Amino acid sequence: MTDQQQSGPAARPSRRLFLGGALGAAGAVAVGVGGFAAGRATADDSADPTASQVPFYGAHQAGISTAAQDRLAFAAFDVTATDRLELMQMLGTWAAAASRMALGEQVGPVETHPQAPPADTGEAMGLHAANLTITVGFGPSLFDDRFGLAKHRPEALEQLPPLPGDLLRRELSFGDIGVQACADDPQVAFHAIRNFARIARGTAVMRWSQLGFGKTASTSTAQATPRNLMGFKDGTRNIKNSDTKDLDEYVWVGDETDQPWMKGGSYLVTRRIRMLIENWDTDYLADQERVFGRIKDSGAPLTGTHEFDTPDFKAVKDGKPVIDTRAHIRLAAHENNDGVRILRRGYSYTDGIDPVTGYLDAGLFFIAYQKNAHDQFVCLQHRLGQHDNLNEYIQHTSSALFACPPGLSGPGDWWGKALFEA
Amino acid sequence: MTTRRPALALLALALLPGIAPCGYSSNDKDASSGAAASKAAITVTADKGCSIDHATLAAGGIDFTVKNVDATAVSEVEVLSGDRIVGEKENLPPGFSGNFSITATAGDYTLYCPGAATEKTPLKVTGESTDVDTSAAALATQASKGYAKYVNTQIGYLVDAAKNLNAALQGTDLAAAQKAYAEARPFYEKIEPVAESFPALDPAIDARADGVDPTSITGFHRIEYGLFKVKSLDGLAKYGTGLVRDVTKLQSKAKQLSKQDMPYQLTELANGAQGLLDEVASSKITGEEERYSHIDMLDFANNDEGAQQAFAQLVPILEKTDPALTKQIQQRFDALNALVDTYRDSAEPSGYMLYSALTTADKRKLAAAVKAVQEPLSRVASKVAG
Numbered sequence: 050m051t052d053q054q055q056s057g058p059a060a061r062p063s064r065r066l067f068l069g070g071a072l073g074a075a076g077a078v079a080v081g082v083g084g085f086a087a088g089r090a091t092a093d094d095s096a097d098p099t100a101s102q103v104p105f106y107g108a109h110q111a112g113i114s115t116a117a118q119d120r121l122a123f124a125a126f127d128v129t130a131t132d133r134l135e136l137m138q139m140l141g142t143w144a145a146a147a148s149r150m151a152l153g154e155q156v157g158p159v160e161t162h163p164q165a166p167p168a169d170t171g172e173a174m175g176l177h178a179a180n181l182t183i184t185v186g187f188g189p190s191l192f193d194d195r196f197g198l199a200k201h202r203p204e205a206l207e208q209l210p211p212l213p214g215d216l217l218r219r220e221l222s223f224g225d226i227g228v229q230a231c232a233d234d235p236q237v238a239f240h241a242i243r244n245f246a247r248i249a250r251g252t253a254v255m256r257w258s259q260l261g262f263g264k265t266a267s268t269s270t271a272q273a274t275p276r277n278l279m280g281f282k283d284g285t286r287n288i289k290n291s292d293t294k295d296l297d298e299y300v301w302v303g304d305e306t307d308q309p310w311m312k313g314g315s316y317l318v319t320r321r322i323r324m325l326i327e328n329w330d331t332d333y334l335a336d337q338e339r340v341f342g343r344i345k346d347s348g349a350p351l352t353g354t355h356e357f358d359t360p361d362f363k364a365v366k367d368g369k370p371v372i373d374t375r376a377h378i379r380l381a382a383h384e385n386n387d388g389v390r391i392l393r394r395g396y397s398y399t400d401g402i403d404p405v406t407g408y409l410d411a412g413l414f415f416i417a418y419q420k421n422a423h424d425q426f427v428c429l430q431h432r433l434g435q436h437d438n439l440n441e442y443i444q445h446t447s448s449a450l451f452a453c454p455p456g457l458s459g460p461g462d463w464w465g466k467a468l469f470e471a
Numbered sequence: 472m473t474t475r476r477p478a479l480a481l482l483a484l485a486l487l488p489g490i491a492p493c494g495y496s497s498n499d500k501d502a503s504s505g506a507a508a509s510k511a512a513i514t515v516t517a518d519k520g521c522s523i524d525h526a527t528l529a530a531g532g533i534d535f536t537v538k539n540v541d542a543t544a545v546s547e548v549e550v551l552s553g554d555r556i557v558g559e560k561e562n563l564p565p566g567f568s569g570n571f572s573i574t575a576t577a578g579d580y581t582l583y584c585p586g587a588a589t590e591k592t593p594l595k596v597t598g599e600s601t602d603v604d605t606s607a608a609a610l611a612t613q614a615s616k617g618y619a620k621y622v623n624t625q626i627g628y629l630v631d632a633a634k635n636l637n638a639a640l641q642g643t644d645l646a647a648a649q650k651a652y653a654e655a656r657p658f659y660e661k662i663e664p665v666a667e668s669f670p671a672l673d674p675a676i677d678a679r680a681d682g683v684d685p686t687s688i689t690g691f692h693r694i695e696y697g698l699f700k701v702k703s704l705d706g707l708a709k710y711g712t713g714l715v716r717d718v719t720k721l722q723s724k725a726k727q728l729s730k731q732d733m734p735y736q737l738t739e740l741a742n743g744a745q746g747l748l749d750e751v752a753s754s755k756i757t758g759e760e761e762r763y764s765h766i767d768m769l770d771f772a773n774n775d776e777g778a779q780q781a782f783a784q785l786v787p788i789l790e791k792t793d794p795a796l797t798k799q800i801q802q803r804f805d806a807l808n809a810l811v812d813t814y815r816d817s818a819e820p821s822g823y824m825l826y827s828a829l830t831t832a833d834k835r836k837l838a839a840a841v842k843a844v845q846e847p848l849s850r851v852a853s854k855v856a857g
Binding site: 129137138141142144145146148149154156157158161162163164165166168247250251254459460461462463466 | 517539540541542543544545546554562564565566567585586738741799803839842843844845846847849850852853854856
């Protein structure tokens with residue numbers, strides 16, 4: 050056929066059959082429908098679908114004290130709509146979609162009208178919930194004059210100040226709304242962010258996004274401490290979800306807040322920390338251990354023999370502190386920071402290679418939750434950014450702060466409902 | 472009988488966007504009793520699905536209030552006549568409510584709540600109505616013929632512009648030929664989905680040198696390569712002649728098609744508009760289309776216009792069933808046009824800044840504005856089908 054000969058690499062067949070009816074191409078449509086049905090029939094496979102579900106509704110948002118899942122998909126959005134109701138409807142639709150995805154269900158029916166795109170994008174069909182949690186927070190920039198929210202901005206939601214060692218890329222930082230999706234299946238986490246972005250289209254655009262391929266923190270005593278890309282166990286002394294006292298003291302916003310809509314919520318800080326991996330890989334073991342203050346293999350502090358041994362920051366050997374004065378664990382330890390603690394929940398990431406140098410672009414996408422980021426994260430990072438031995442091997446390339454409201458009470462509640470009604 | 476509003480008021484109400492005063496938590500109006508009502512309240516719950524307080528309604532204007540209590544899978548409610556949507560309300564996640572109106576003649580209808588526990592509920596409309604709903608079939612024919620007229624007009628301009636370009640290619644003035652090239656492009660870009668329906672013609676006219684030698688193709692982009700990359704008229708004359716021949720063929724095929732009652736199906740108009748925006752998103756944003764002349768913004772603007780024209784033909788149909796969606800798409804087209812206008816540059820032969828002069832931030836803003844139209848536009852085909 051001449052038609053086929055001409056439709057070689059240069060031809061651009063339309064993605065949508067424009068004259069499908071008029072030119073009698075209806076057969077192609079029928080084939081498509083059959084193929085789809087077959088795909089769906091094989092989707093319901095494995096055993097108990099409820100085994101991997103994290104409750105979506107509750108006093109606090111899931112995804113904070115929840116035992117850290119293996120994978121992360123994170124996105125920051127900027128609102129483009131000027132209409133307050135449109136933004137509220139988007140948040141309401143997000144909440145409904147999230148409640149369903151947390152059950153391993155699709156955000157809406159696949160079959161409505163043959164001529165309409167399905168409500169759900171479909172790639173998570175048959176994958177179950179994989180412990181999916183979706184956590185939403187509002188950035189300082191949302192509280193300007195666009196939606197009348199300025200008077201409801203908590204004092205604690207002041208943009209983070211410049212911190213020592215910051216090399217922030219603006220296009221990878223900040224945002225009106227932040228969404229953290231964590232799951233044990235990367236496709237489930239991505240599916241959540243993708244469908245949020247789709248629901249947002251025309252109301253909000255994605256400003257930046259980050260995938261994390263492996264958890265670097267444990268938030269449960271049942272979990273072993275994972276290693277970061279430097280090969281170290283970092284975060285051994287993280288707040289664990291069984292410590293409700295610690296959570297109340299350091300993580301959940303309480304009566305101290307100036308904005309009641311944030312009570313029961315938490316402040317989220319994200320930092321994309323690129324590791325200069327090639328340099329690190331050539332550093333000798335004793336120096337690597339000096340940098341962290343831990344033994345690489347066991348994860349024990351240099352003053353101990355087991356991972357969970359309490360570091361002895363006073364120990365001295367040959368006239369020198371055993372744990373270096375600039376060791377990461379010394380500077381980050383709550384004993385040395387007036388008791389300040391944060392809940393860490395970071396993920397290792399890679400974004401391929403640096404196009405200029407060919408070096409790996411990889412590191413830690415740091416995530417921390419706390420009662421007040423200015424009193425907690427900022428205080429810690431001030432010390433770390435100035436003195437940490439680790440600074441030679443890392444660069445903070447992105448930063449964001451979000452106020453995550455408390456959990457949703459049930460269907461009909463949505464992220465920010467109390468804020469918009471305040 | 473319950474009270475009926477004057478017909479004129481009803482018609483006006485039917486044209487109002489359904490979201491106006493409803494808020495997201497307004498209370499349901501009291502359900503009135505009686506067999507045939509002109510007002511009905513729809514409540515969507517997770518347990519019972521979609522329920523309505525009156526299953527029998529009076530012919531004429533009917534106002535619906537809708538409230539989604541806790542059905543997370545449901546975001547819209549529709550009233551169908553057969554498979555045709557006669558009215559609906561979207562953006563209804565749990566906790567939100569709204570209203571919409573229809574004008575219905577006596578007959579059987581279906582209340583359809585996609586994703587609800589009970590998805591479909593039969594509705595009956597009884598009695599005589601003095602409000603005559605403009606026949607759906609007549610509106611459909613009008614839209615289809617209206618679009619055919621637009622297409623034929625644009626192809627007419629295309630043929631003239633191709634002849635001018637051909638004449639320039641037979642001559643020796645490179646600048647004149649470059650100008651003639653830019654003048655011919657808009658008309659093709661406006662009606663591209665129609666041309667793409669003829670599998671032999673589109674590649675002959677508009678193939679790009681993707682992975683092949685640019686001298687191995689014919690049509691616009693072969694000429695573009697000669698005029699803007701090689702910067703010579705050498706050997707281009709035969710491609711000018713070929714282009715005139717091919718667009719003339721396209722003209723006669725499109726004319727043939729427009730003799731039918733429904734030259735283009737309504738879903739084809741909707742999908743065609745969407746296809747044009749796909750074109751923008753996939754090849755204009757990337758600057759691939761006009762890789763030698765960099766006049767991509769001109770193509771961008773004309774794809775956009777072609778999409779808007781196809782959509783405009785559907786507006787009289789769509790605004791009866793979904794005035795909120797109609798308004799949203801129109802507003803987003805307006806926003807896109809306003810953004811495209813900021814890239815006008817009268818000093819350039821194409822009338823727009825060269826695409827190579829745009830920054831990444833410019834392109835990202837344009838891409839977001841296109842996506843903002845595409846998403847609601849993707850719902851139109853299903854609403855005009857039937």
